[in-house]
Amino acid sequence: MDKIKKLLEPLNLLYYEYDITSNTLFVDVNSQKENAYQEMIKITYTLSKDDIEFFIDENKDIVISHEDRFLIRLKQRFKNIFKGIKNSNKKIYILTDKNIKHTKSIPVIDIKYKKQDINLEKYDALIFTSKNAVKALDSMDNSWKKIPSYVIAPQTAKVVKSLGGKLKLVGKEHHGDQFAQEITNDLKGKKVLYVGGAKVVSNLTTILKKNNVECDNLVIYETVCKEYKKKIKIPKNSAIIFSSPSTIECFLKNVEWDESYTAISIGQTTAKFFPDYIKPVIAENTSLESCVKKALELK
Secondary structure, eight states: OHHHHHHHGGGOOSSEEEETTTTEEEEOTTSOHHHHHHHHHHHHHHHHHTTOOEEEOTTSOEEEOOSOHHHHHHHHHHHHHHHHHHHTTOOEEESSSOOOTTOEEOOOEEEEEOOOOOOOTTOSEEEESOHHHHHHHHHHOGGGGGSEEEESSHHHHHHHHHTTOEEEEEOSSOSHHHHHHHHHHHHTTOEEEEEEESOOOSOHHHHHHHTTOEEEEEEEEEEEEOOOSSOBOOOTTOEEEEOSHHHHHHHHHHBOOOTTOEEEESSHHHHTTSOTTOOOEEOSSSSHHHHHHHHHHHO
């Protein structure tokens, strides 16, 4: 399994996510077909070159297995039917308005754009650690698309690509401090703009400045908690998926935590913001889909 991860790492995949438990690369069902197809070609070529057996199932997922393909597909169909019945009764909640299979949605945050007069011509590169920052900037000045974008994670990178931006680098480490170290050598001596939200949970700009990178910070959106009139009631033994520090704060303002709940954190950074009485489980990858898979495994 580790061999597969190492083999895939140089491909910098955006639209396929490797799940080590099932030994399968799952395609992002919301991705543009052309983008996903290009990655499929890269993956299958890499696996074939290394004599690793695989097949592509009816969902365009890439299953790594040396077993008979027909039998595997047959097993999968029965397994999927069983899983579908089993998972239909799962109590899994995401805290956004995104529609993901097997989950119920409770939006707890609002994103408010902060209108800015921006002069992007003087910058050699843009840095994004949030897809909300990309969307906010795009709504105000589309000249950003001409400037190389350095982004922290695949989910943000997908938004840059879908909007026609010039994607230069996607971070391998998904924490701001480590991401800053990753991009330092590339940006030394350059003038860059970090586009983000009002709440910053890393020392990214400080690290860059210490390493001879001239870095400005543009606050282009803020996250605010939704205020429900009554406390939201969630059934006991539910799994709740937290995708950012803000979702933790806003959830706890609207829901009374029950010790029977399971918290799923999208990553290590978010996990640090839980109060002491909540011990989160951390997803394998930094995506909501990966969090859902983790919740399904646990319940």
